[in-house]
Ligand SMILES: Nc1nc2c(ncn2[C@@H]2O[C@H](COP(=O)(O)OP(=O)(O)OP(=O)(O)O)[C@@H](O)[C@H]2O)c(=O)[nH]1
């Protein structure tokens with residue numbers, strides 16, 4: 041098993057890197073230098089198999105004094121790694137070198153070195169002392185240029201680091217997406233021949249795990265959508281009942297049930313990705329907080345009127361036009377005529393038209409009032425648009441991406457308009473077939489496959 045010690049100057053993003061590579065949200069990251077007080081090991085495992093471990097360490101404090109000690113005790117170059125080990129042994133209880141002992145201990149025990157620097161700040165000679173100490177250990181080492189802010193000193197850093205590290209990479213600890221993570225893991229395997237099989241197992245496992253999470257999420261989203269499209273609420277309509285009041289109450293119940301089902305699906309998706317307690321700080325996540333039935337949300341996440349018309353799923357909203365005519369003719373309706381045909385905004389935004397109410401006879405006499413299932417044509421699109429954006433933000437822990445997506449969603453809206461044309465048509469056909477045939481096993485499978493395709497794409501593209 042491969043262990044990496046993440047070391048460097050205080051406050052350069054060491055803990056951020058460990059968080060990203062170990063998928064552990066509980067690691068303390070902070071603006072104040074010295075946030076990490078002692079070395080902590082974090083295992084990254086899949087299916088109870090530890091694939092690699094990272095040791096988060098406190099930053100160097102007294103590098104110069106350490107190097108002086110090492111130089112005073114080493115006979116020649118062949119002796120250097122032993123002298124580092126000796127330094128750690130002799131200073132275990134020496135408070136002056138607490139940080140250095142913490143960070144060198146895992147290295148002496150054989151860990152690979154990940155040296156983290158900040159490419160947003162200039163290079164300075166004090167770093168050379170740290171790099172010299174790390175070179176003395178003789179362990180395989182890789183340098184990562186992180187960027188904690190704007191400002192580009194990457195070139196300077198690259199020339200300095202290249203003299204001490206066999207591999208130098210720019211790696212944004214907080215912005216790195218899945219692909220750059222894989223890229224970094226393959227660099228680890230270049231560091232040491234013996235690590236190669238472990239790292240390629242780790243990469244395979246990560247890719248498989250990623251696929252597994254995607255399929256689980258798509259299945260849950262598809263099931264949640266099918267549940268939502270089938271829910272109804274009903275109550276006995278007695279003489280004393282005011283029908284309008286009862287209908288109102290049933291509609292509220294239905295909405296609450298739909299909201300709960302969506303929340304449950306989101307919770308599942310987050311837990312598949314190990315983010316049960318997702319921070320809701322980012323703007324993108326605030327967009328997701330828009331109520332399932334808020335007008336703004338429907339405009340943001342659903343299909344535009346035009347697109348909704350040409351899919352044919354809105355045919356029910358149009359008297360006198362056949363479903364087939366609409367599904368077939370993508371150029372049948374366009375421009376202003378769409379709005380004129382559709383009528384009031386309520387039909388589109390789910391208001392009172394979310395679900396129809398029906399009075400049903402009961403075998404025991406009396407009547408029942410039933411509200412639902414949801415009939416608003418945009419509902420399945422809005423539901424999928426929200427699930428798509430949510431999944432993407434959960435799957436990419438990447439802050440920059442989150443910002444980009446939230447901007448696209450907020451500025452352009454109609455998230456589902458960005459779905460590839462063929463996929464949109466297939467989804468529309470599934471929704472229409474569901475209306476006619478109900479929830480058959482074949483349709484459920486087809487929907488699940490389409491949702492997988494949807495979640496694989498990026499809503500911010
Ligand atoms: N914007 C941005 N900020 C970052 C990035 N990496 C780290 N930071 C910030 O920089 C500060 C330090 O990050 P940490 O990961 O705690 O740094 P550290 O090297 O572990 O620090 P110590 O434990 O104090 O030695 C925190 O405020 C982070 O939020 C990054 O890639 N982008």
Ligand SMILES: [Mg+2]
Pocket residue numbers: 054055056068069075076096097098
């Ligand atoms: Mg730290």
